[in-house]
Amino acid sequence: GESVGLHLPTLSVQEGDNSIINCAYSNSASDYFIWYKQESGKGPQFIIDIRSNMDKRQGQRVTVLLNKTVKHLSLQIAATQPGDSAVYFCAENPDPGTASKLTFGTGTRLQVTL
Amino acid sequence: EPEVTQTPSHQVTQMGQEVILRCVPISNHLYFYWYRQILGQKVEFLVSFYNNEISEKSEIFDDQFSVERPDGSNFTLKIRSTKLEDSAMYFCASSEGNDSEQFFGPGTRLTVL
Numbered sequence: 705g706e707s708v709g710l711h712l713p714t715l716s717v718q719e720g721d722n723s724i725i726n727c728a729y730s731n732s733a734s735d736y737f738i739w740y741k742q743e744s745g746k747g748p749q750f751i752i753d754i755r756s757n758m759d760k761r762q763g764q765r766v767t768v769l770l771n772k773t774v775k776h777l778s779l780q781i782a783a784t785q786p787g788d789s790a791v792y793f794c795a796e797n798p799d800p801g802t803a804s805k806l807t808f809g810t811g812t813r814l815q816v817t818l
Numbered sequence: 819e820p821e822v823t824q825t826p827s828h829q830v831t832q833m834g835q836e837v838i839l840r841c842v843p844i845s846n847h848l849y850f851y852w853y854r855q856i857l858g859q860k861v862e863f864l865v866s867f868y869n870n871e872i873s874e875k876s877e878i879f880d881d882q883f884s885v886e887r888p889d890g891s892n893f894t895l896k897i898r899s900t901k902l903e904d905s906a907m908y909f910c911a912s913s914e915g916n917d918s919e920q921f922f923g924p925g926t927r928l929t930v931l
Contacts, residue, residue, distance in 0.1 A: 747922035
């Protein structure tokens with residue numbers, strides 16, 4: 705029979721607006737978190753990371769916020785562009801100090817409309 | 819900019835056959851990984867490799883799977899006897915350290931018929 709994939713939540717934003725993509729992580733011991741962007745037919749591409757001793761980190765047009773109290777991670781993209789259209793995954797390293805065995809979230813599809 | 823490369827981009831095989839997926843990690847990286855992504859699902863960790871041995875492996879990585887670094891540049895994933903449910907995108911990744919950014923390759927799409 706046909707396998708059923710996970711239903712991806714979708715965020716639609718207009719070009720030029722800001723985007724906020726949210727992620728809940730599972731392991732309170734995780735100390736390293738990453739956001740990846742995946743375009744159709746390609747591998748995950750690193751966007752930005754953050755360690756558990758920080759609650760905010762900024763990159764070029766992107767900001768990651770970490771709330772350890774509620775185990776929540778968010779990615780903010782400023783002035784969203786059509787090229788930002790992709791699936792965005794958060795990932796955590798649940799075993800600090802070991803070779804990073806990243807655990808990925810289910811992903812959010814970002815659609816940028818003109 | 820250095821990048822992880824993978825070959826082939828698409829592999830079609832018959833159930834029960836052996837396949838070898840190949841990866842060339844970034845040259846100064848020491849940690850290597852394989853992940854897979856079944857169509858429409860999330861990326862899943864398979865195995866990590868450091869200093870010529872497996873560091874960690876997931877439940878998916880059973881006896882049918884093996885990894886090898888046959889020379890100074892290649893990193894391979896072998897599936898001994900493929901099953902229909904092995905059909906997926908397989909991504910190789912590498913990193914400088916065990917807690918630093920992992921760079922992913924473009925993936926190999928494996929189709930088992």
